[in-house]
Amino acid sequence: MMIDTHCHLCKEDYNNVDEIIEHMEDNYMIAAGVDDKTNKEVLELCKKYYNIYGAIGIHPNEVKDSKEEELNFIEKHINDNKIMAIGEIGLDYHYGIEEKELQKQYFKKQLDMARKYRKAVVIHSRDSIEDTYQIMKEYKDVKMTLHCYSGSVEMAKKFLELNVYFGIGGVVTFKNNRILKEVVKMLPLSRILLETDSPYLTPEPYRGTKNEPKNVLLVAEEIAKIKNITLEEVLKITTENAICQFDLPLVI
Numbered sequence: 001m002m003i004d005t006h007c008h009l010c011k012e013d014y015n016n017v018d019e020i021i022e023h024m025e026d027n028y029m030i031a032a033g034v035d036d037k038t039n040k041e042v043l044e045l046c047k048k049y050y051n052i053y054g055a056i057g058i059h060p061n062e063v064k065d066s067k068e069e070e071l072n073f074i075e076k077h078i079n080d081n082k083i084m085a086i087g088e089i090g091l092d093y094h095y096g097i098e099e100k101e102l103q104k105q106y107f108k109k110q111l112d113m114a115r116k117y118r119k120a121v122v123i124h125s126r127d128s129i130e131d132t133y134q135i136m137k138e139y140k141d142v143k144m145t146l147h148c149y150s151g152s153v154e155m156a157k158k159f160l161e162l163n164v165y166f167g168i169g170g171v172v173t174f175k176n177n178r179i180l181k182e183v184v185k186m187l188p189l190s191r192i193l194l195e196t197d198s199p200y201l202t203p204e205p206y207r208g209t210k211n212e213p214k215n216v217l218l219v220a221e222e223i224a225k226i227k228n229i230t231l232e233e234v235l236k237i238t239t240e241n242a243i244c245q246f247d248l249p250l251v252i
């Protein structure tokens with residue numbers, strides 16, 4: 001069994017989403033929302049497919065257009081069957097530097113919600129790793145995943161102390177990404193989750209085409225290669241990690 005712990009499967013991402021999901025056969029996915037519209041789609045996907053779980057949240061690039069009631073919507077549905085996390089949330093200074101303070105507010109409000117309802121969170125951090133770390137430090141009791149980790153080895157060591165999980169995606173297969181390969185080598189397998197971030201960040205050798213959850217296998221293969229262990233071990237341990245981190249009602 002394998003679990004793509006982070007993908008986007010919304011209508012604007014694919015026009016053949018049923019097919020894309022079928023490609024995963026009996027493997028599982030956690031679909032993430034980024035705004036009100038996609039959060040509602042995540043709820044629908046969870047109802048429609050036995051092998052999809054959901055995360056709902058307001059992404060840092062969406063806070064500018066977001067309204068208070070969208071946070072209320074998340075709170076209202078946080079305990080819905082199959083909603084396992086709040087995400088994706090976080091900070092992104094690459095696109096939203098002028099909304100820095102608003103991003104921080106939304107990030108903290110959603111972390112507070114996760115704390116209140118004992119839910120996991122899925123965190124996005126782009127060009128904002130230090131601020132992300134400073135905020136996460138205040139929420140050590142929350143189950144946090146840094147999705148698509150792209151920081152340094154040193155920073156990864158600091159995050160390890162906060163007990164976070166690291167979502168590793170297709171970027172790890174890119175030939176020129178020496179740093180991420182070093183990060184994966186250093187991280188204990190017990191802290192790694194597999195993800196694709198579909199439809200983005202397609203792994204080699206399909207780079208340049210639209211990503212989909214089944215490519216999570218390519219990520220697992222690369223991790224096995226880097227850590228010099230078997231693919232079976234990577235799949236077994238990362239699946240156990242995902243079940244534990246997101247409280248998935250699954251048995252391997």
Ligand code: NI
Nearest residue numbers: 006032088197
């Ligand atoms: Ni994402």
